[in-house]
Amino acid sequence: MRWWCSASDANWTWAWRPYVGSWLVVALVAFGYWRGGAFDRTRHRRRKAAAVVGLVLLLAANDWPLASLGAGYLVSAQMVRQVLIVMIAAPLLLYGSPPALGNWIEATARRRRVFGLVSTPVFAIVVSTALIVSVSVPVFTDPMLRTQFGSFVLDFMWITAGILIWLPVQPPRPMVPRLSGVLVIVYLIVVSVAPLPVAFFMTWSDFPIYHTYQLAPRVIGALDANEDQELAAAIFQVAGGLVIWLHITARWVHMSGATRAPRFRGPLVAAQESPR
Amino acid sequence: MIPHEPTRSLPSGRDEAPTRRDVLRSAALGFGSAGLVAALAACGRSSGAATATGDDNRAENLGFYGTVLAEPLAKPTVVFTDTDGRAFDIASRTRGRLALLLFGYTSCPDVCPVHLSTLAATLKRVDGAAADTIVMFVGVDTARDTPRAIADFVHGRDPQFVGLTASPTDIDAALKELHLPSVVIGKPDSTGAYSVGHPSQILAFTPDDLCHIVYPFGTLQQQWATDLPKLLDYRWPAQRPAGAG
Numbered sequence: 065m066r067w068w069c070s071a072s073d074a075n076w077t078w079a080w081r082p083y084v085g086s087w088l089v090v091a092l093v094a095f096g097y098w099r100g101g102a103f104d105r106t107r108h109r110r111r112k113a114a115a116v117v118g119l120v121l122l123l124a125a126n127d128w129p130l131a132s133l134g135a136g137y138l139v140s141a142q143m144v145r146q147v148l149i150v151m152i153a154a155p156l157l158l159y160g161s162p163p164a165l166g167n168w169i170e171a172t173a174r175r176r177r178v179f180g181l182v183s184t185p186v187f188a189i190v191v192s193t194a195l196i197v198s199v200s201v202p203v204f205t206d207p208m209l210r211t212q213f214g215s216f217v218l219d220f221m222w223i224t225a226g227i228l229i230w231l232p233v234q235p236p237r238p239m240v241p242r243l244s245g246v247l248v249i250v251y252l253i254v255v256s257v258a259p260l261p262v263a264f265f266m267t268w269s270d271f272p273i274y275h276t277y278q279l280a281p282r283v284i285g286a287l288d289a290n291e292d293q294e295l296a297a298a299i300f301q302v303a304g305g306l307v308i309w310l311h312i313t314a315r316w317v318h319m320s321g322a323t324r325a326p327r328f329r330g331p332l333v334a335a336q337e338s339p340r
Numbered sequence: 341m342i343p344h345e346p347t348r349s350l351p352s353g354r355d356e357a358p359t360r361r362d363v364l365r366s367a368a369l370g371f372g373s374a375g376l377v378a379a380l381a382a383c384g385r386s387s388g389a390a391t392a393t394g395d396d397n398r399a400e401n402l403g404f405y406g407t408v409l410a411e412p413l414a415k416p417t418v419v420f421t422d423t424d425g426r427a428f429d430i431a432s433r434t435r436g437r438l439a440l441l442l443f444g445y446t447s448c449p450d451v452c453p454v455h456l457s458t459l460a461a462t463l464k465r466v467d468g469a470a471a472d473t474i475v476m477f478v479g480v481d482t483a484r485d486t487p488r489a490i491a492d493f494v495h496g497r498d499p500q501f502v503g504l505t506a507s508p509t510d511i512d513a514a515l516k517e518l519h520l521p522s523v524v525i526g527k528p529d530s531t532g533a534y535s536v537g538h539p540s541q542i543l544a545f546t547p548d549d550l551c552h553i554v555y556p557f558g559t560l561q562q563q564w565a566t567d568l569p570k571l572l573d574y575r576w577p578a579q580r581p582a583g584a585g
Contacts, residue, residue: 075449270465271561278458279558281450285496288457289561 068212068219069126071136071276076283078129085216086126093157094119100162107163111237115160121153126219135215138284139266139277140292143299146222150196151307154226158234166236183231183242185251193258195225200262202273209276229255245319249312256308259300266297404553404570405563411582412550413543416514420478420504423491428504430476431549438572439474439545443515443523445481445536446493451557452477453497455542460498462564470568476502480511480523481536518543518551519582544571552576 067085097103102115124130125148134142169175181187198204199221208214232242232251243251265273272278272289282288287295401408415431422428430441440459444452459475477494479485482505490503506514512522524537541554544567553571555564 073450271461271565275560278560279454282453282457285453288461288497290461 068216069131069135070212070215071209090123100164102162114156118156140295143296149222150226155230161236192225192228263300406553406555414581418514423487423503441543
């Protein structure tokens with residue numbers, strides 16, 4: 065049994081092949097969330113649901129079949145994994161993170177300083193973009209995909225990039241976001257544009273840029289290596305962009321609602337935790 | 341004799357598991373790239389992108405990504421049958437042209453489809469005479485490789501590809517002429533499936549009607565696109581083919 069996904073010379077099979085490492089990582093995170101109070105009764109149902117969905121998506125992205133397909137057969141599957149981890153699972157996990165995490169960060173001045181630095185929008189954009197572009201550079205990616213350890217490093221870089229991207233707008237509670245209002249929307253637009261050069265080269269390169277996927281046994285006969293790469297670029301741009309724009313729309317709607325809220329004269333209820 | 345490569349051999353460059361040090365070196369390389377985007381551009385556009393497949397041996401192979409043979413090979417004298425049922429004499433039908441010949445089988449799950457897809461994609465991206473390279477696929481699993489099956493297999497990738505078949509005896513004779521090992525048909529398992537061992541190299545016959553160079557599995561589109569025009573223009577030294585008196 066393999067502990068993490070990696071490229072293989074074997075032909076693709078639909079026989080179930082779980083990765084021990086993926087299950088272990090998700091189990092550890094879930095345990096930490098549970099111990100930290102992420103699923104306490106006092107927590108808002110939406111946050112608990114976000115934590116559960118985030119964990120499930122993290123497992124789905126790092127376990128068979130998606131991880132196997134992405135690590136060794138189809139670059140389009142790898143892009144689906146990237147969108148899942150960076151754009152969907154990371155913000156959900158931050159949204160549903162246990163209060164103990166935020167309290168732990170805020171407990172000492174040193175941790176606050178470190179968190180203050182990594183949650184700076186400029187830092188988050190520069191480092192997360194560098195990570196995403198690094199994971200996409202063929203001279204780096206191809207050899208890394210060949211081993212379980214290398215593939216684990218790539219996935220870890222994605223998770224780190226995802227957390228960094230969303231920290232300025234979605235820090236662990238009870239911490240306050242660095243950005244709010246229109247600045248969040250501006251930040252998310254910049255985030256959606258920053259890694260586009262990767263998609264550009266995937267779309268316009270004359271040949272498949274990753275040797276791993278070019279020489280992999282075909283999973284879908286009708287999808288050759290060139291078409292697979294074009295599909296990957298589309299997923300990177302369209303699916304990744306769509307997720308960001310859904311976030312932007314949701315923020316916009318929320319902002320609009322917040323500006324109208326004072327007009328209502330209903331009874332004020334003191335909530336222990338904001339449902340947002 | 342050209343070494344036999346089993347059907348499910350690892351692609352070149354993937355057959356040696358890298359050590360953790362290799363991985364860490366790759367990581368350092370990735371992080372340390374001064375211009376990551378520039379690096380990406382270089383890899384995506386360069387037709388000579390560095391690969392484990394051929395760069396290390398290019399110097400000793402006259403700058404080609406394939407392996408140059410010590411003695412060239414003549415075209416097989418066996419007359420094959422094409423997918424329309426007509427006789428196909430390789431020597432006369434490809435005279436003076438650049439022609440690539442590979443032996444495989446239509447049920448092949450990895451090497452053969454990747455070879456053909458790689459060549460089909462490459463020929464769409466090269467210009468001039470290189471785009472007119474003749475690609476011939478001989479189906480060696482005669483029980484399953486019917487003319488219809490071969491036609492579907494090769495024309496699905498490129499309608500210009502030539503699908504060929506012959507009797508097992510003739511196929512073995514052709515392989516012998518080309519100094520290639522014979523086909524090995526495995527014993528059927530309980531489901532009736534069986535493996536087929538066959539040479540996985542592609543033989544390149546240049547316009548002098550000799551094969552001076554063979555390409556292993558793992559040759560990339562970028563490498564084919566670099567080599568095909570060179571194969572058309574390269575002046576090979578006059579040599580007698582292997583086995584010629």
